[in-house]
Amino acid sequence: MTAQIHTFPRSPVTVAVRPLATRFSLRLRPGHRETGEAALGLPLPHRIGRISVEGGRQALCLGPDEWQLDAPEAEADAIRAALPGSLPHALVEVTDREVTFVLEGPGVLDLLSIGIARDLSRLEIGRGARTVFDGVQAVLVREAGERFTLSVWRSFAPHVEELLHRGARELALGL
Amino acid sequence: MLLIHCPYCDETLPEPEFAYAGEAHIARPADPMALTDEEWRDFLFIRSNPRGTHYERWRHVHGCGRFFNAIRDTVSDKFAMTYRAGEPRPNLDALKEAAE
Numbered sequence: 001m002t003a004q005i006h007t008f009p010r011s012p013v014t015v016a017v018r019p020l021a022t023r024f025s026l027r028l029r030p031g032h033r034e035t036g037e038a039a040l041g042l043p044l045p046h047r048i049g050r051i052s053v054e055g056g057r058q059a060l061c062l063g064p065d066e067w068q069l070d071a072p073e074a075e076a077d078a079i080r081a082a083l084p085g086s087l088p089h090a091l092v093e094v095t096d097r098e099v100t101f102v103l104e105g106p107g108v109l110d111l112l113s114i115g116i117a118r119d120l121s122r123l124e125i126g127r128g129a130r131t132v133f134d135g136v137q138a139v140l141v142r143e144a145g146e147r148f149t150l151s152v153w154r155s156f157a158p159h160v161e162e163l164l165h166r167g168a169r170e171l172a173l174g175l
Numbered sequence: 176m177l178l179i180h181c182p183y184c185d186e187t188l189p190e191p192e193f194a195y196a197g198e199a200h201i202a203r204p205a206d207p208m209a210l211t212d213e214e215w216r217d218f219l220f221i222r223s224n225p226r227g228t229h230y231e232r233w234r235h236v237h238g239c240g241r242f243f244n245a246i247r248d249t250v251s252d253k254f255a256m257t258y259r260a261g262e263p264r265p266n267l268d269a270l271k272e273a274a275e
Contacts, residue, residue, distance in 0.1 A: 048183065048184045048238075048239050062239065063183070063241065064183055064239060066239075066240070117191050117192075118188060118192075129238070130238050130239070131192055135191075137237050
């Protein structure tokens, strides 16, 4: 007779989908950064990977001239109208483009290592980075010591989700 | 796996985040119409392909998205240094002497 396992051990890491409020992609020449900061009422970090928060708004610097802005849905219209037409910039709403996974638990570094070649123990808390997860471009943010968010484009999300769940199961079973 | 230093992110990161982009310091001629066919062919296709020190372009495609230049030894695959696009070609011998 085959023994059946009815109670699985708790996984050391949980995978969940976080609904996004509003996300924008902002491109702005470094020389115009301070003008953009004043218009948005939000400091735009000039070092790649740094995050600034002001009220409910958050900016993550992804490149020398690129930021990812997150804000509550109520502020979306205000952000769309904030930057003057005289300022050369590109502001695109990308809320629906991405799916954000929240990964949390003591096994989170092990889980991410199945798809990311970086040494994530060196990523400081409160910083982020654009990187590649199993061939899929992803934006990773370390929110706490054992909590990360991983944002991927929607069309890749089923693959990434399947891989994360499978990895979490394997970690739970001690494989 | 190669570890590459991105001069824009100022971090040393694994190779899957990067894409190779050919030899560096090849400027497009300002007036292509003035060139002979042979000169245009050389600009388009003829590369130095050295054994040893190679000046080459890389792009941090899954990161900041920037192109930058690197000096890599094509035999040992070791990177001597990386520097931002647009900067002049560094003199590797002078750098080595300064390090010693």
